[in-house]
Amino acid sequence: MSWVVVVHGVGRQLDTAETLLAEVEPALRGGVELALRRDPTLERLTDGDIVCAGYGDLYRQPGTRGEPYYRAEDVEPGFEAELLETWWQEAARLDPRVPGPGTASLDGMNSGAAARGAVGRLASRPLSVGRVRRALSALTRTRFFGAVSERLLISDLKQVRRYFTEPELRAAVRARAAELITSETRVVVGHSLGSVVAYEALCALRPGPPLTLITLGSPLGLGGLVFDRLQPAPQRDGTGVWPAPVKQWTNLADSSDVVALVRELAPRFGPEVLDLPVDNGSEAHSMRAYLTAVETGTAIAMGLSR
Known part of the structure; x- marks a missing residue:
């Protein structure tokens, strides 16, 4: 039984909960120690207080040697192509050195408003293979995606798409997080797609001891591709459902985070x-x-002091 549950994002299919913990624990403890330097009255972590919800193995292809060698032709129309172009639009908006799509620009618009309006426009415009190649070439030369090969970038697109379009996989991924959230849990941290997994897992739980949800680099607000596909679905007034066990929710985002x-x-x-x-x-x-x-x-430290 641990106080902090961490849920990772895409691209971790070669990791287990244990290998993830070896990476996550020192980073998380380091951040909490920095917070304690500012306010020594905050709660401290002790041994065994952190666990990771590993689900990467659910994406691994049995009997294969790693990820397939994806090419531009493997980017599927619809969700994958739309998400790729959305990232491309935002990368070009953030970095003038990135060659943009040459279509309706997001420049000068609030990024939140732009994202809410852009997806509908993209959905009606299919991407050609040539355009996919341009997008991949541009993104893999950016500061943000520069360390990621085209093959792995396409793999990430497919992992996000599969989560939202394959119900059995989605349920299995959520179950990995839900099984770790107990009456002892005080903080749930979700990074990237993991923030969606954590949110949906918490929404499925009944009210209990108050929890803190912390989302990092989250795509939860992206209309059409993510927000409108959430389970449970947004309410009639257009707002997302509040997870019943959550008392506090802190969302952190870097201004250059394309996701x-x-x-x-x-x-x-x-x-x-x-x-x-x-x-x-x-x-x-x-x-x-x-x-x-x-x-x-x-x-995190404030959440520990519930």
Whole structure:
């Protein structure tokens, strides 16, 4: 029984809960220690207080040698193509050195408003293979995606698409997080797609001891592709359902994080969400960088003191 449950994002199919913990634990503890330097009255972590919900193995192909060698032709129309172009649009908006799509620009628009309006436009415009190649070429030359090969970038697209379109996989992934959330849990941390997994797992639980939800680099606010596909679905007034066990929700996003395109979640889920900016330097979407931020450490330490 642990106080903190961490849920990872895509691209971790070669990890287990144990190998993830070896990476996550020192980063998370480091962030909390930075917070304690500012406020020594905050709660401290002890041994065994952190667990990771590993689900990467659910994406592994049995009997194969790693990921297939995906090419531009393997990017499927619909969800995958739309998400790829959404990332491309945002990368070009953030970095003038990135060659943009040459279509309706998001420049000069609030990123949240842009994301809410862009997906509908993209859905009606299929991407050619040539355009997919341009998008992949542009993204893999950015500061954000530069360390990721085209093959792995396409794999990430497919993992996100599969989560939202394959019900059995989605349920299995959520179960990995839900089984770790007990009456002893005080804080649930979700990074990237893991924030969606954590949110949906918490929404499926009944009210209990108060929990703190911390989302890092979250795509939860991205209309159409993510927000409108959530389970449970958004309410009639357009706001997302509040997870019953959650008393506090802190959302952290780097201003250059392309995945966290809608960086403020309060407009989507209610003013109770505390949206905080962080600076992850050249590792805008890195889970390690988010966890070592003093803002994240403070949110975790405050959640421990429920």
